[in-house]
Amino acid sequence: MHSVTIRCKKCNGTLIVQGKPGEKFYITCPNCGCKGMFMFPIVEAIEIDSPESYAIEVDGLTKTYRGFTAVNKISFRVKTGEIFGFLGPNGAGKTTTMKSILDIIHADVGNIKIKGIDIRTHGKEARKLIGYMPEKVAFYDHLTALQNLSFYAEMRHIPTEDCRALIDIVGLGDTGKKPVGKFSKGMVQRLGMARAILGNPEILILDEPSSGLDPRGIALFRDIILDMKKKGAAIFLSSHILSEIQSVCDRVGIINKGVLVAQDEVSALSKKLQLMPQIIIDLETITDTIDDILKKIPGVTNVEIHGKQIIITCDSKTKTQVILAIEGAGCSIINIQTREPSLEEVFMRYTGG
């Protein structure tokens, strides 16, 4: 229950209204008797806990193949407008999880909801909201890019004209009458992305989208993903290119041997693991005592000296102190670089590598 003080528009007298977000009131000003309507703002209510605020909800997902547990009691949520990265070693259960969300694979146990819709019971409605790019992108080989895409557009009740524009966006505008069977792996991958974003879906599920792509393609895909996010889509993305995940994802989940071992923002994960940034300092001259001086600074955990280069591992707050100490010891600094803890380290730690 909230209470708000509002002012009468006519006499400027105050009155207090109590109610829930979204509730409407017809009120009469106690001073002048002016009548009006008041509604509590509902914005907060949506953000707090309405089922639609989660694009994907996975709760206790378990899938077993003949005694082998591919995915074990996985739970996570992807919010609307968020890019959620999904990491894990080969065979960890990434694809199984993604396919279960789409109900291509039927989960043994667990609830999966797409914008509040149960995928198991209302698959058709739920899938209307999803664009998917499978790990193994495949098309109808003897059809052209446009013919292929037009088929999917027709199935989704999207005008065929949109397909031509999409083919241009993914850089396949010049393939014309060439059948998809003669496309290179990277070209098929590009067409796969076009298929996934066809009709601007609210949810995008991408399983290793950049495999087989050239650097230009990887950059293009990153732009497309960020653009979809801008349009308000939730994106659930798996990749083995960690730098790619780190650069686009708001949060990541790490899966290992079918278990979700971590999920959070990358920086929060490195904090949890007490991974610290490194400062790499190149010096013009170096003194022998510098090693001891630096090690004595509280917050410094490691100091490595390679010739005239010092690599110091410390928490971010200590950086200035370290630099002052080096200058104080009479060394002149040529260059300073800082290296944030990488997702790779986080990944290695969580997956026991």
Next chain:
Amino acid sequence: MKNTVLVIAKKEFMENVRNKWIIFISVLFVLSTILLALIYLNSMWQGWGHMINVMIMPLVKILIPILALMLGYATITGEIEKGSMSALLTLPTTRREIVLGKLIGLSSVIMLAIVLGYGSAGLFISFLFNDANLVQYGAFIVASVLIGIVFASLSLLLSVFFTKRSTAIGAAIFFWFFLTMMFDLLVNGIIATIVDVETLSQGTPDLYFILNSLNPLYAYTTAIRMTTNTTNTYIQFSDYPSFFSAGLMVFILFLWMAIYLVIALLIFEKRDI
């Protein structure tokens, strides 16, 4: 729902109608029919209905199942193996619609091949016969389309049951061989084992016909025999069980279509792709 089924059906049709196999077999339909009719005209036999039964149907009985099985065995398993099925399943559609759409698409291609192939050949040879009966020939075409759809739905069943194209084609060949070659031998064996000689000497027992009619191909040939009012040399109409009719045979064909289709749907619904 209708719309997505038809979109899938259309794609399946377009994909298969370009198949060289379908063009080849349609031409084969035309040429074989004309050739057989010409041979028949120079033989000691006579009669349009008899010509359909002894010359054309035995070949149709072999060709149509091959056509349907070859077109359909990979329609699902091939897409799964290649990877395009996962994209299809993530469209706003259901597995039931996918299977129905594919069956409609396949059936349309088969129908087109039969109607064009046998239809044009039939028109041509009708000029060679004095007693040409296009109504009877039309019934033959309709029954042929039905048996084509029965085998299309069997091929879909094999396609959802087997995980690899190679095993699905093996099973398709087995079913073709079993239904065209083995089934009546099996029925003969059963009759010979369980019916005593005395009963056999009094005429063909009903059980023989009943067991045989479990084979859709037998139901197909019997339906045509009964509509063209001609039997082969060793079976007479009076031998058939009294409840046998062309309608019952057509019903059996529809029943097999439904049985294969329902099993295919049940399996596909449960499958992980």
